[in-house]
Amino acid sequence: MRTRPLIARPLIALSALTLSALALAGCTGSGEPDGSAATDEGLCAAAAPSGAASEAVTVDGEVGEASTASFDAGLEVEELQRTVITEGDGEALAEGDYVEYALTAFSADSAEKVGDIGYVEGEVLPAAVSAETSLGQIMGCASVGSRMVVTFPASESAGAEVYIVDVLDVAPTQAWGEDQPPVEGMPTVELAEDGSPTITIPDAEAPDEVQVAELKVGDGAEVEPGDNVLVQYTGVTWSDGEVFDSSWESGAAAAFATTGVVDGFRQALEGHTVGSQVLVVVPPEFGYGDVEDHELQDETLVFVVDILGTQHVPTE
Known part of the structure; x- marks a missing residue:
């Protein structure tokens, strides 16, 4: 009857052909709701560090809109890095929250835009954020309204990529109509x-x-x-x-x-x-x-x- 929403390592393999399936891929691991202070501290600590690759990217555009990014083609990306460029003024993410997010993706090799997803309603499912998953490494305990540059090393299925990720909101866990x-x-x-x-x-x-x-x-x-x-x-x-x-x-x-x-x-x-x-x-x-x-x-x-x-x- 059901498939448990999980977060694995899906965001790393983004390409033009997989953009439309990003949200479903993003729900292939699990984040069980918890909310304890200790666990939330773990989520903050799970965030990937900033580094030379993520800090080399300049971003134009407002949070909540698809962005443009400038960096030299052939950007060397050896590890997952994350640099927060806009601190949101909303609530901080907590372990088990279902986060609504959007992103714009670029090829680290060509510096060209791959595509964007999540800026139109109905493109992305909210995904559970957890310190135990790659989404936790990307989001950490960022506040709603935050924007970050995230760099991903090459994988077997995709070259190195650069994401501009916006934390849009925390989805309710019950109907609100x-x-x-x-x-x-x-x-x-x-x-x-x-x-x-x-x-x-x-x-x-x-x-x-x-x-x-x-x-x-x-x-x-x-x-x-x-x-x-x-x-x-x-x-x-x-x-x-x-x-x-x-x-x-x-x-x-x-x-x-x-x-x-x-x-x-x-x-x-x-x-x-x-x-x-x-x-x-x-x-x-x-x-x-x-x-x-x-x-x-x-x-x-x-x-x-x-x-x-x-x-x-x-x-x-």
Whole structure:
């Protein structure tokens, strides 16, 4: 059902052909929310050091807009380096935060721009930042609104590169949209202070068709067919109301493609906007009904889904 959002070493391999997939690649490792002072100090300490390569780059442009960079072609990049050129005045990143970011990439060999991503809504998924990952080395505990030069040595798949990285915001971990009135006859939902839902099944027969209701309507980008999404969710069975799957209980949001879940769950994603919370009832036909011997094969499922981010998939 879910793919745990992780951060590995994906940013290093950026190229013109992989720019559009950067956000999904950026969610291939894990950063479990923590928030302790000691862990946050570890995030600060994880930041890569400044050095001759990153300090040799001059940047023009405002934070939040694609930038231009000037440096001599053939820039020698022997290690990951990071130089903060603009200190933001927003909150400092903490261990486990889901950071919204954008970047412009340049070839260290030619000094030519490779491309940019994240400056248009729906291009990049928020990614968990952790002291244990390369994203932690890039971001450290930078403040929202910061801009930094990051240099990457060559890898097996790409030459040395220079990134101008902007820390745009920290994404909420629960839906923030406008509350909507409940739909009569559908399960009811109560939210804990942290946003985790408790779902109560009505005393009625399960429906034969998928039922979808928006509990909150967000103001973000609309999820399009095939998008990659970042969500929080809880799923219960209609027969007994028991939780069978929950990102809240796992301790981290989940990232996956809308094409990678059962059809009823997909209907709770596509066509809805980031920031929304969606309630969906999924009969077996639109769930696991065709999966022989699956423990949920004959179950009607109920999900509450908080849509935290979407990454549109290029049509090219």
